Amino acid sequence: MTVKQAIGLALVVAILSGVVYSCKRDNDQQLVNQEKQTLSDDVKQQISSLGYSTENARVVKGGYVVEGDIFLTHESLNYKPNSPVLRIANDEQYRTNCLIQGLPRTITVTVTGLPAGYATATDIAINRYNALGLRLKFQRIASGGQITIQYASLGAGVLGQSAGFPNCTTGNPPSPIYLNSDANALGSNPNQNYLATVIAHEIGHTIGFRHTDYFNRSYSCGGTPVNEGSAGVGAVWIPGTPTGADPNSWMLACIPNGANRPFNANDIIALRYLYN
Template sequence: MKNFKFGLLGMICLGLTVVSCSKDEDQTIPENNDMAEVIKEIPQKVIDAANTLELNVNFIRYGQFHFPDGTSEERLFFEDDITMTEAQLLSLAKLAEESGTRQYSTFNLVSQGRNISIIGYTGGNQALSSKERTALQWAVNNYNRLSGVSISFTLTFGTNYQSKDMVVYNNTVNNPGGAGGSAGFPSNGLPNKYVQIYGLSGYDTNVNEHVITHEIGHSVGFRHTDWFSRQSCGQNTNEGSAGVGAVHITGTPTGYDSTSIMLACFSANEDGEFNGNDITALRNMY
């Protein structure tokens, strides 16, 4: 079975409330972009901030993050799973130091009880296809049908995303060689706003639903379930610390959970649904 990596982001896993581990040395990392002409050195303050948050800096790089209106901004990318601006990284590190804890959930979850406005983008070359719109509706249904979870979603489709809490759009035009998605993390009680998917036209609606549900999961504060091994990707790489950076959520497994929707990589046979442990984790967090 061929597995595919999720794109650029993610902060907290269903089943574990954690942030990733890192190395201490300076690194100069090449852009994962064939058009990139300049390799930008990673400054020590960025590495120090990433270490404070226990983010993995093995593959840290600068790159362009693209928005639905065609603009872009420079962001930091960590192992294709986490992306943020340098200012966001430094701010998070400061909060972690001031709080005396690295437990991400202490200051970065969506406000309890919030109804999240989410829009599927339908404009230009980053519009969702008909299949992707259906998958987004199914993904939103995954969250809204759960009892005992305080957050909920109101879904619309269109191009007026500026006033919405979250926008889901197809960014294949800027990721022509990959398949998956990317998302950010909550801040100030709000979810991550920008959710990208790309390269999914050849997969069925259930796989599209899986990827979108997964990326929304990151956007409300969850990280990969297999953060400790990336086993779903055929790897054995510890992304995080089992010390102060990881807090197990009661009622969820500590080992590999092969059917979680929050695994780091996905296959072409996904059904797009939460498993029981995913639901338990959501209920514990919200």
């Protein structure tokens, strides 16, 4: 190769490198712009008006995820809360305004694209519900379940995410339930009782349960106190559940790494009140 050819080749490489860098820079700028749009003042105000914290709110397909594991559609941001049942909370059990309809009923669950241990953990979670003899039961099937459990990249600090709460018109559960595929979130072979606790928690949302500590997430999550409010879906006290502290409920907002939370006595009271 001559000196002239070498200089020419260097110029071509430099130009191509500049093009690649420019594309990356443009893509990065696009992501920054999307993030700014996600956290715009208007969106923050809409999220806050529903009673949710805007801290770590993020955009996903079809809407936003707030409070770690709660999905809000774009349409739901325009909801105007008017529920008269929201009350000053203690550590009680709470449900949404709408529940699963058509009892007695069996809801089918499919685990897809996950390691084998996740199916076993799902069976443990299902057995926790079915052991209570409720009029609402669950059954895992190979495909086509009414609720699908699958992987998704949810970001740091999030274990799982439900698609919302029961549909007020149909009385059906939402789907899917996402479990975090990100490294160091759950892993390919987590403790099965721990994983069953996460899955049972997300199933709890799909059948109408709010976080036990929705009024103060710092109770289980630490950090700054945050009240989720009615969130456009209601926060209805379930009679018979206590007003004192309930530190072991399966529906607390945050689950410590490796924790196993089978239903405690108050959880069972709440489940039987709604679905017996």
